[in-house]
Amino acid sequence: MILLIYLICGTIVGILSSWVGAGGGAVIIPVMLFVCKYQGMSTEISIHLAVSTSLAFIMVNSLYGSYKHFKHGNLITSILKDSLPSIIIGAILGTIISQLMPAKAIEILFATVLLTSLVKTFHFKNSNINKDTITPSKKSCLTFGATTGLLSSTIGIGGSCIVNPYMKHYNYPMKNCAAMAVSTSFPTALIATITMLISSYNTLGIPQYSFGYLYLPAFLGLLVGSFFGIPIGIRIVKKCPEKISLWLFRLILIYVVIDML
Numbered sequence: 258m259i260l261l262i263y264l265i266c267g268t269i270v271g272i273l274s275s276w277v278g279a280g281g282g283a284v285i286i287p288v289m290l291f292v293c294k295y296q297g298m299s300t301e302i303s304i305h306l307a308v309s310t311s312l313a314f315i316m317v318n319s320l321y322g323s324y325k326h327f328k329h330g331n332l333i334t335s336i337l338k339d340s341l342p343s344i345i346i347g348a349i350l351g352t353i354i355s356q357l358m359p360a361k362a363i364e365i366l367f368a369t370v371l372l373t374s375l376v377k378t379f380h381f382k383n384s385n386i387n388k389d390t391i392t393p394s395k396k397s398c399l400t401f402g403a404t405t406g407l408l409s410s411t412i413g414i415g416g417s418c419i420v421n422p423y424m425k426h427y428n429y430p431m432k433n434c435a436a437m438a439v440s441t442s443f444p445t446a447l448i449a450t451i452t453m454l455i456s457s458y459n460t461l462g463i464p465q466y467s468f469g470y471l472y473l474p475a476f477l478g479l480l481v482g483s484f485f486g487i488p489i490g491i492r493i494v495k496k497c498p499e500k501i502s503l504w505l506f507r508l509i510l511i512y513v514v515i516d517m518l
Contacts (some may be wrong), residue, residue: 259292263478267314270479273485275322276494277431277506278417278438282373282409283513289475296447303463308412309453309470315481316446319439321484325491326436333433337423337440338400339395347406348445352452368514374418375510378425378503382477391427405441411450414511418439421506431493431502461501 265290273280286307293303326332355363393401405419417438424434450471457469466473494502 258295260474260478261287262292263475264482267479267482268316268486269482271318271322271483272490273486273491273505273509274318274417274435274439274483275325275487275490276435276497277502277509278421279506279509280437281315281318281417281442282308282311282367282412283418283509285314285479286367287513289472292475293472294340296464298464299362299462302464305365305457305470306463306467306472308355308363308476309450310472310475310479312410312446312453313450313476314483315442315470316450317480318483318487319442319446322439322487323436323443324393325441325487326432329432329491329495331432331436331494332440333429333437336393336437337399339393339398340405340441341444343399343402344406344441344444347403347408348410348448349406349452351407351410351445352449354407355449355453356456358411363412370408370418370513371510374422375507375514377422378507378510379415390429390433393423393427400501402441406445409442409445416445416505418510423505429497431497431506435490435494 266285270284273284289310290303291305293306294300298306321330358366401419405416408419409416411443417434420438420441421431421434423467424437429437454471457463460469463470464472473503
């Protein structure tokens with residue numbers, strides 16, 4: 258039953274991540290917290306399992322999603338190239354910070370980031386949908402990358418909460434937002450996952466079938482489900498009206514903020 262929950266969750270995440278760029282930590286973490294608590298795990302262990310497993314899943318899911326988006330011409334490679342160095346630095350710092358933060362602080366920061374992103378989406382003007390895109394400066398890309406890497410690795414989100422508002426500010430459509438959110442997630446998740454696995458390898462009190470804080474039943478179930486969901490999301494984002502995709506992103510954030518608070 259629990260494995261089925263993760264399979265369904267993985268499929269949904271695959272669709273959402275390739276459609277609107279959300280659906281990584283924003284969906285996985287609440288689901289894992291619910292399941293872990295249902296299995297009788299402590300809050301302290303549950304939050305670390307959820308964040309680490311979310312990051313490991315995002316690492317693999319984003320690599321596959323990036324490839325699919327690149328094939329369809331949705332990825333703005335110039336922005337990714339300029340922001341990549343600061344994403345890596347931010348991810349390293351964020352991973353260190355996350356190890357020092359108590360579980361409650363991570364939950365509060367997680368909800369705060371989502372709420373801030375939600376508020377910013379309502380600042381997008383409808384007229385921007387038909388405007389020409391603007392290429393951000395290299396300095397802007399570096400700042401964007403550092404923020405994305407730092408927050409993503411600290412609280413286990415895939416980056417859409419930062420990426421989508423940033424890309425929308427420069428008038429990019431949701432298909433480009435989703436592609437960038439997925440692509441920036443890979444370096445962050447890779448660094449954060451490796452660091453967390455090493456630091457948590459000998460941790461006491463973790464459940465069976467865990468490698469450090471990586472909970473393998475959840476990881477494998479999510480991964481298999483996402484391989485079915487990603488191609489579906491890619492097809493949807495190409496045909497779906499921009500306003501509907503944006504409102505879906507908003508609704509995801511609203512749901513998760515309410516659930517976490």
